[in-house]
Amino acid sequence: MNKYFDVTEKVFDITEKYPETLDVFASNGFEHLKNEAMRKIMGKTISLEMACKTKKVNLEIFENKLVETIRQTRESVDMGLNDTLKDSDGETRMLGVLPCPVRIPLMESFSKWLKEHEESLGTKIDYELKAANIGVDWIRSEIENSDADQLADLFMSAGFDLFFDEKLMGRFKKQGVFKDLSGFERLNRDLDNDRVSLKDPQGQYTVFSVVPAVFLVNTEELNGRKKPESWEELLSAEFERSVSLPLNDFDLFNALLLTIYKEFGEDGVRKLGRSHMRSMTPAEMVKSNIRNTASGIPTVTVMPYLFAGMVREGSPLKPVWPKEGAIASPIFLLTKKTSEERVKPIVDYLLSPEVGQLLATNGKFPSTHPDVENGLKEGQSFLWIGWDFINTHEDLGALIRYCMDLFYDESGVKR
Incomplete structure (x- = not known):
């Protein structure tokens, strides 16, 4: 049981006490709760546990999502931060999602920067x-229903x-x-070299960080097998x-599939x-050697590099950076060409060495800024699908669905 709610509580009571959870409910199959009348009628008659059973949603995973959202929101309030600033006269719109491990320090830094530059920005x-x-999903619905003129000026995700x-x-x-406003001739050497380059040759998209996918191997479960050190070995029988x-984690999983x-x-x-x-x-990942379930203990877990570093000393869980490279899930920064003058100061801030170092240090999300020290060791390279692959496939979304x-x-998992 978590400290915020019990899974036997009514959905209405949870959303009433923690309104920030409504977006989580809506993006996980409970869209009807966005309707206040439906929330009051249905939410008062069904518990969280029963709601998840009805929708065939994994209760433990969904509970963790709710708890993380509540925790992040409460921390933001305690620090005087706000993830939303709406101004009816706002000329410039910015939408995005931030990785949970770095969201609080990033929001703190961004709020401070906005206050310091409010007058000089020349735009609300x-x-x-x-x-x-x-x-x-909340960004997706806006994109689906917008034309180019209606799009927000800047997207980050x-x-x-x-x-x-x-x-x-x-x-x-x-x-x-879109237009790449970074102004970088070359990106950080970790992400722009003879093997890999995340710089868009068409000058449209900006990649300002990546989430590396690596292995966490439970050596107690190998049972005579050699520890996998490459993606090729992981795919073996x-x-x-x-x-x-x-x-x-749809973003990381899609990157895995495509790569x-x-x-x-x-x-x-x-x-x-x-x-x-x-x-x-993530919480289960770093305790997978002691959290047995009916489905057993995995030998290998594919996870973000950040969480692989949370394993306690002496644990049988051993991080492995694959020989071919960690699969890179890019974090994009998209800016509309027509908004260049208004958004350039914001882009310069987001692509600053300070923000890049924060990402690399706090979240182990390597930065593309040329002057940031990502703290990677020799041999810790990346596996990236490449812009040629992206640009030669007519519809990457269709390819993801096919994969x-x-x-x-083959997985035996019901979708």
Whole structure:
């Protein structure tokens, strides 16, 4: 039981006490709760536990999402921060999601910067910067219902499907709506070198950080098998039904699917499906050696690099940076070309060495800023699908859906 609510409590009582959870409910299949009348009628008759059973939503995972959202919001309030600033006269609109581990320090830094530059900006700003665990459906719905003129001036988030799906940002990309305002000739050497380059050759998209996907190997579960040190070894028959994959972290999972598809083809995606054992939250990941369940203990967990560093000394869980490179899930910064003059100061702040170092240090999300020290060791390279792959596929969103079909056909997991 968490300290905020019990799963046997009525949905209405939880949302009444913690209104910040409404977005989480809505983005996980409970859209009707956004309607106040439905929230009062249905929410008072059904517990959280029963609601999850009805929608076939994993209760433990969903409870963790709610708790994280409440915790993040309460911390923001305690620090005098706000993830939303709405001004009816605001000329410039900014939408985005921030990785949970760095959201609080980023919001604190951004709020301070806004106060210091309020007069010199020359524009009033509306912004909504929510925690990543809430998801991006609230941004998605706006994009689907907007034309180029109605789009926000600046977007910040991870997500291949959000930014390249033809039904979403993909159609605006083809219209040349966006412009890379970084001004960087070259990105950080960790992310712009002979092996990999995250700099958009078309000058439209800006990547300002990445989430690296690595392995956490439970050495007690190897049972004579060699510890996997590469993606190729992870996809071998030895590790079928032995791997925990981040199915609920859509941005990271989509990056995994696309990269495995590019490197190993359809057969690789099918093998990834056969490797899958169960999904876990970050909290479960770093305790997976002691949290046995009916579905067993995974031998390998694919997770963000940040969480792999939280393993206690002496644990049988050992982080592995894959030999081919950690799969890179990029965090994008999109700015409308027509808004360049108004948003350039905001972009300069977001792409500053200070913000880049905060990302790299606090969250272990390597920055693309050329002057940031990401603290990576020799051999810690990246596996990135590349701009050629992105630009030669007509609809990356359709490719993601195709790869998901291949994966789920082999995984045995119900979608």
